[in-house]
Amino acid sequence: MTERARVLPLAAAVEECIHNGDSVAMEGFTHLIPFAAGHEVIRQRRKRLTLYRMTPDLIYDQLIGMGAAERLVFSWGGNPGVGSLHRLRDAVEHDWPAPLELVEHSHAAMANAYDAGAANLPFAMLRGYLGTDLPRVNPNIRTIQCPFTGEQLAAVPAIRPDASIIHAQKADAEGNVLLEGIVGVQKQAVLAAKRALVTVEEVVEQFGPRSPNAIILPAWTITAISVVPRGAHPSYAHGYYKRDNGFYIAWDKIARERDSFLAWMRANVLERSADEVTA
C-alpha cells in the first residue's frame, strides 16, 4: 500500500508530522532551507527535539534560541561568510535558554549517514576523521575493519529521523515533488525519515518538459505537502528568488543579544500565523 502525499495547510502539516521529543532533520544546503516550516514548528511550541542538520544555519539558531531543541547533530554551525550563530553559542556556552547536547560530525560523515539512512543500512562508513579529535568527543564515531583489505575505516550511525522537512520548487497535481539546483542531502533526508513534510513554491498541473534525470520525489514517499511561496526565505529557491545575503548579514546583530533576538522572533514569527504564509 502506498499512501499519497496530501496537500495541507502548513499548520496542519506541522501538527501532523512533528511531535514533542521527535528527531527532526530540516535539510537544504544553503539553498531551499525550509524556514517557513521551521517557524511553524516554533509557533507550535514544539519541545525536546533532536535536530539533525549538516549546517544549522539561521533556522536552527532560531529553534535553539526559542528552546525547541535538546540535542543538535551537526557538522558546521556558523552563519556562512558572516560569523557565529549567537543563539547556538549562547546555548552551548551558557545553557540559554536551555542546555543543548551536541553530537558533532564532519560533513562527509553526515552526508554518508543520510545516505545510509535512505539505503536502510544501520551505519555509514567512510575514510574519515583521521588524526582529528572529533572521535574523542563523539562516542558515535567508531572504526570498522574492511573484511577484504584490513583497512580501518570510520563508522557512524545511519540517520533515521522521525521526520524530515524540506522545501522544494514545485509539486504536481499528483503530489510528486521536483527540486533542482543545489540539491544537498534532501532526497536522502526524505527517504531516510519515517515522515516527510515538503513545502513548495507552487503546485503545477504537470512538471512539463524536464531532464529524465531530474530529482523527483514520488508522492508516495511524502507524508504532507504545503504550498508556501517564499518558504525558503532568507535562503533561496533556484529559479524563484535569490538568497537574501543582506538578511544573513543583518542576523548577526539581531541574534547577538537575547533581547533583540526575542523581539525579532515575536514580531516576525510568534505574532504571525501560518495562514499568512500558506498559499
Place this chain on the structure above:
Amino acid sequence: MSDYTGSEIMTVVAARALSSEDVCFVGIGAPSAACNVARLTHAPRITLIYESGTIGTRPDVLPLSIGDGELCDTALTTVPVPEMFRYWLQGGRITVGFLGGAQIDRFANLNTTVVGAYQRPKVRLPGGGGAPEIATQCQQIFITMAQSPRAFVDKLEFVTSFGHGEGGDHRRRLGIHTQGPTKLITDLCVMEPDPVTREMTVVSIHPGLTREQLQTHTGWPLKFATNVAETPPPLARELSVLRDLQQRTKRAHAA
C-alpha cells in the same frame, strides 16, 4: 608604505600557487577570492569545486556562503552533497584543498571547533564542516590565515583538521597518503613544511617586514629556511582583478 593590504598580498600569493591544471576544493573567504583571482588571471582553466556540489563553477561575484545560487548558475554540473564527498573528494579527484581556521600550530594542524574545554567552551567555533576529510583526501593543502599570536599557537586545544600531526612521518603512520599542508600563506609570509621534521618553516617574507615582526605575531619560536626570499609584491593587474572582484561582490551582497 605599500599600496596593498596584508590581506591582499595573502590572497594574491595564494592565487599564484594555483594553475590551470588544478582541481581545487574551495572554502569561503580568502580561499574563494584567491581561487577566483587565479581563474581570472593566469589559470583560466582551473576547476573550482565548492562543497555544496558545484563542479567547474565560474562565479562573477564571490559567494557569501558555500552554496550561493551564483555557484550553481555558473557550474558545469551540480551534484548531490553525498556524491561530492564520496566520489569527488574521497575518490581522490581533488589536487588542492584550501583551508583556514581559528587556530593553527607549527605542524599546520587546525582548530575550528572550540577554545577552552569541549564540554564548556570559552568560545564555541563553527566546527569542522568539510575540513577533516579535505585535510586528508586532497593531494595537497594550502592554508591562508592572518598571522597573530592568538591564532598561531604553541599548542592546539582541539585538532579539527589534521596537518602534519606531531611531525615527521605522522601522516604515514595514520595511513594517510596525501601530502597535507604544503603551503601556509599569511598576511606576513609564506611557510612550507621542513622536508624531514614537517614543521612549517618561513620560506619567504612579504616586502618591508622583518623576522622579528613575524616572531611577535607567532606563538611558537619560528623556524626560517636556509634561504629566505622576499615575496614578490602583488602586480597592478593582480590587485585590480582582486579589487574589482571584491567591489562586484560587495555591491551584489548589499543588493
